[in-house]
Amino acid sequence: MSKVKKLLKKIRFVTYLNDLRIYYQCLLFPEYMAKRIYIGMCKRIPNFKNPKDINEKINYQKFHYDMKLWANLADKYLVREYVRDRGLENILIPLIAKYYSPEDFINDFDNLPEQFIIKNNNGCGDNIVVKNRDEINKSTLLSQIREWYKVGRFGVLTVEPHYTLIDETIILVEEFLVNTECSINSISKSLIDYKVWCFNGKPYCIFVGYNRNISDGSATFDLYDTSWNRMNKYMVEANPEHAVSSIELPKPQNLDYMLECASILSNGNPQARVDFYNINGHIYFGEMTMTSQGGYMNYLTQEFLLKMGQQFEV
Template sequence: MVPEKIYVPIYKKILRSKSLRLKVLSILDFFPDKIMIKIQYFMYFGRVADIKQPKRFSEKLQWYKLNYRDPLMTKCVDKVCVRDFVRERGLSDILTTEYAVYHSAEDIEFEALPEKFVAKYNNGAQRNLIVRSKKDIHKADLVNKLTSWMSAPLSKLGREWSYYDVVGKILVEEYLEPEEDGDLTDYKFFCFNGEPMFLYVLKDRFLNDGLKLGVYDTQFNKLDVYRAGIKKLHQGLAKPKDFERMLDVVRKLAVGFPHVRVDLYNIDGRIVFGELTFYDGSGYISYEPDEFDFKVGSMFKLP
C-alpha cells in the first residue's frame, strides 16, 4: 500500500521547527490582529483571505475572530468554567467526575487522587496529562509539566481573543476508559445558529497507527470529504448508541452562538462532554475537496 500523503502548510515548510514557529509568533504579538491574521492565512494557504466579503468557512472564521465578541465565549473556552455553562443548560449528567481544581500545580494533592485521572490546564488545546496509573508518573514530573504550561507567556498565536482573559487553573477529572477496541472515539459537531450541520469523527488517537478523521452528516452517513493534514478515516462506522440524544445535547449547548463546535464522547451509550470551541484549527483548515470549504461557508451566516 502506498503511504498516504499528508498535506503540509507553506509555513511548516519554511519554519520546520514548531518551537521556532511559536517564538516567531510571540515576537510578532504587537502586530494588529487584522494584519497578522492575513499574514497567517497567506502563510498557510498561499492565497489572500477575503475578510470583507468572506465566502469560505476558513475566511469566515477569521472574520469571526476579528468581529464577533460575546463575553460568554470566554467562559465557554475555559475548561473549568464551561462546566457551569453545561449545568446551566440542564446537562450536568454529561459532565465527567471532577476531583479537584487548583490554582497552582504545587497544590495538587497527588496522594488523594484516584489511580487513574486526567489533569488539564484550562486554557488552550493539547494541554492534558492522562495518568492511567499513578505508579507510572512522579508527582514532580506532573507538577513540572503543568507549571510549564501555566507559566508560559500568553501569546496571541492565532489571535483567538476569547482565550486572552481566561484565569489559569488546573482541572483534575475522571479518566475515561477506552471502548472495546481500545480507542476513545471523539465526535465534533459543527453547529451554525444552534443547529448541528455535520461532524468530525476522530479515531485511533491513542493507537499505534495514529489519529484518523472522517466527516459525517447528521444522519451519520460518511461523506467523501477529508481534512487535509490528518490521516483519512476510510472505514464507515456504526451509528453510536443514542445518537439522537447526542444531537439533542448539541443543540442545547449550541443555541445562541452563530457558530460553535461541540465535542462529545459516546462510551457504549454514555454521552460525555468534551469541550466547546469557536475556531476549529484557528480557521487554518483545508479540505479535500476544496469545495467543502465553500459549502461550510454557506452554512455560516455571519451576524
C-alpha cells in the first residue's frame, strides 16, 4: 500500500473515531452538547435555565416537554393523519406510495410516475427530486436511501430528541408539484416555501425560502409579517449559501387561508413553525417544525429572536 493510501486510510479512521465520540457525547450529555452547538452557531452563551430568546426557549422545551407529541408532528407520515384530524386533508400533497425498506422501493421503482418527490419520514432536508425517472441511477439512489435507515443519528447529533423517538423509517413518494405562474417562475427556480411562525396558535411572521438548489444547499430567504410587510432588517446572512433576498416577493395568493391553516395546525402548541407551498392558488402543507434549525437559528438578528421569545412562555 502506498504512503498516500495509508495516510488517507488513517485520516478516514481518525474522522470516524471523532464522529463516534461526538455522537456518544450528544447521546450521553445532550444538554451540554446543545449548549456547545448553540455557542458555535449563534456566537453567544445561552441561558437554558432562564430562557429569553426563541432559540433558548426551544432548547428549554427539548429537555422539559413531552417529546413523543413532537415526534408525531415531526414524522412526515404520521403528521398527515394529524392534518386530516384538524380538518385540512385538502391541503395534503397527494401521496403516491410508501415503502418500509429501500429494497421494496427500488423493486417498485419502475412502476412509479415519471416525476415525483422522495421523502424520509424521519429526518431533515433528505428530499430527493425525480424529474425523469428513466435517468435515475438506481444503484446510487439505493445507497442514498439506505443512509436514511441509520435510525436516530440525525436527532442525536443535532440534539433534537424527538427525532430519535420516531419508531421506523418510511420512504414516502409524493406527487411532483409544478407552479405554472409565470410571475413566480421568473423569480424562483424552485417552489417558494412559506414558513409561518405561530405562537399559541396565532401566526406571527412568515419566513420565506426560494431559489433552492438541492445540489449545493444554496437558497434565498426573506421575512414578512402576516400583512405581507417586508421585515428583512431582521435577517442575517449566516453563511455564503443562504442569501438575504434583494427584492420584495409578490404577496401570495390565498394568504389569509394559509394563515388560517397555520393557526389551526399550530393550535395547542406554545410555538410551532408550519410550512406551506402556495401553488397556482392552492395551499399545500409542507411540514410542521418544533425545533427550527434545531433551536440554533443564526439567520435572524438577536433583537428579533428576543421578540419571538417574548411571544410565548415555557
